[in-house]
Amino acid sequence: MMRGRLLRRLVGSVMTGATYGAAALAILPLAIILGMLLVKGAGALDWNFFTKSAVPVGEAGGGFAHAITGTLIIVGLACAVGVPVGVATGIFLAEFGGGRFGFAVRFVADVLNGVPSIVIGIFAWTWLVKPMGHFSALAGGVALGMILVPILARTTEEMVRLVPNSLREAALALGYQRWRTSLQVVVRSAAAGIVTGCLVAVARVAGETAPLLFTALGNQFFSTRLQGPMAALPLQVYVYALGPYDEWHRQAWAGALVLIVLVLALSLIARAVVRAKRQHA
Amino acid sequence: MTDIPATVLEPEAAPRATAEERRRALRTVSRGDVIYRSVLTVLALLLPLLLLLIAVELVSNALPAASKFGFGFLTHSTWDPVRGEFGALPLIFGTLYSSLVALVIAVPLALACAVFLTEFAPRWLRTPVATLIELLAAVPSVIYGLWGIFVLIPLLRDRFWPVARHALGWLPMFSGVFYGPSMLAGGVILAIMVLPYITAVSREVLLAVPPSQREAGLALGATRWETVWTVILPYGRAGIIGAVILGLGRALGETMAVTMVIGNRHEVSASLLQPGYTIAAAIANEFSEAVSDVHLSALFLVGAVLFVIAIVVNALARVLVWRVARGSAVGSTAI
Secondary structure (H helix, E strand, O other): OOOOHHHHHHHHHHHHHHHHHHHHHHHHHHHHHHHHHHHHHHHHOOHHHHHOOOOOOOOOOOOOHHHHHHHHHHHHHHHHHHHHHHHHHHHHHHHHOOOHHHHHHHHHHHHHHHOOHHHHHHHHHHHHHHHHOOOOHHHHHHHHHHHHHHHHHHHHHHHHHOOOHHHHHHHHHOOOOHHHHHHHHHHHHOHHHHHHHHHHHHHHHHOOOHHHOOOOEOOOOOOOOOOOOEOOHHHHHHHHHHOOOHHHHHHHHHHHHHHHHHHHHHHHHHHHHHHHHHHHO | OOOOOHHHHOOOOOOOOOHHHHHHHHHOOOHHHHHHHHHHHHHHHHHHHHHHHHHHHHHHHHHHHHHHHOOHHHHOOOEEOOOOEEOOHHHHHHHHHHHHHHHHHHHHHHHHHHHHHHHHOOHHHHHHHHHHHHHHHHOOHHHHHHHHHHHHHHHHHHHHHHHHHHHHOOOHHHOOOOOOOOHHHHHHHHHHHHHHHHHHHHHHHHHOOOHHHHHHHHHOOOOHHHHHHHHHHHHOHHHHHHHHHHHHHHHHHOOHHHHHHOEOOOOOOOOOOOOEOOHHHHHHHHHHHOOOHHHHHHHHHHHHHHHHHHHHHHHHHHHHHHHHOOOOOOOOOOO
């Protein structure tokens, strides 16, 4: 090193400072987005927003009740489809996933995680919407469920692996059969972690729009019919954001605020649970 | 001293299992075990099956367009649903270009953040900052889009461009009139969206660098920055490249936010200020309003192209990240 000591230290300080700046810059968009959502969204939030459905343009007092209900129903369907398969796959990977098949499943899960959600959307269209002949909330729920599976498989696997081996050995030594050991001791110990994984995954699919575009389609009216088109929060925000009316834009911000509160609350709860769990262990 | 019951001291002689019996007991797998394992295996099979089904469906639906347009589909730039002519060049170009812009912005920032979080930040600051950056990944795409339309685009158009025009206006990348919805807006939104992924994965990669490497660098008299630059980053290179490719995969397939800000025009333009289009955005906009079977098939074909790109990119990233921390899935918590 021929460079002077002072210069080297100067470069070091400058670069250290630069990384501080980068971190600040990375957080800035989050702050701006949350700030804007609060400023613009809170103003349009009122009682009507939660209790009324959309009204024709020009009338006052419309709300997002249909979209909020729709999101809850569609996400519920997604859980019904995705959680059992995802969690079971995760348990399989943790308990029997040592071989070549386990490796392949793990790899497929990671690859599927990276498949764009819009592709899942058109797949769900060919499988459910086209044969049934109409758009439906059911198809939307299944599409989101398919996105849940690979995420859940990987988080569940990780959580089950965290369970100390001594627990398993103790159960086996007491004469438990292997499947009972696995289900009643190992998986049960990991239950909190698995639930956390579900929360994170649900938070992610609740905000998904692309897979719903050609499955649930969206709906301006209140509907709980699984066989028909149904509104969802992200879909409604999308349509209103692109629409030409100021009132729509106002409501889009409010809808986005509700959506992000839902999503961030789920992620933060999940994070807190994991942290408490890890400190315990 | 308490009295110890006699039975504890001299338990009744239980019938002892012979060595043979014990061996058999250990070897036998109960019926419950077999059922348990089979059920789990069958459910785990669904995942590879799903991937296969997606591939089959995409290909079979894309075949009509593929056989009609052949290889020219990828090189022509006319997209005219009314006349039934489809060329996907603008879509493929736009997908790659917007992702490239995103990476150019996001990679240096994300690496700096990862280095900050693992090397320079005071300990008490690490977890909160990492959590905040990860929360960026939790924000739904449609909210980025909304924000892009009403905040980012006006910001770029009214604040950034009037100032930057004098410095950058002569570049071909910044030619033409700037209306707002553009490749630039799409790239910036994508950069914000992939930043947390690249940061989280490269952070885990840097954490996996053995402390001895760091200590060796410092012991040789390098400053902390020099240690990062000459020892730690090169050591984690494969994993960091994996992280970047993973980010690329996200950017390529991102739909809603991009659709809302990129301008949605089937055109190939080197200028960042002009509107563009991406594969995912085109599918989102045109799929439910496809005017003919050929149009639908053409959309399936671009979807298949996107699917193949996504799979190759993700597989590559996985292999690279796995190489750094074999066995454990580095970054899987963040993804």
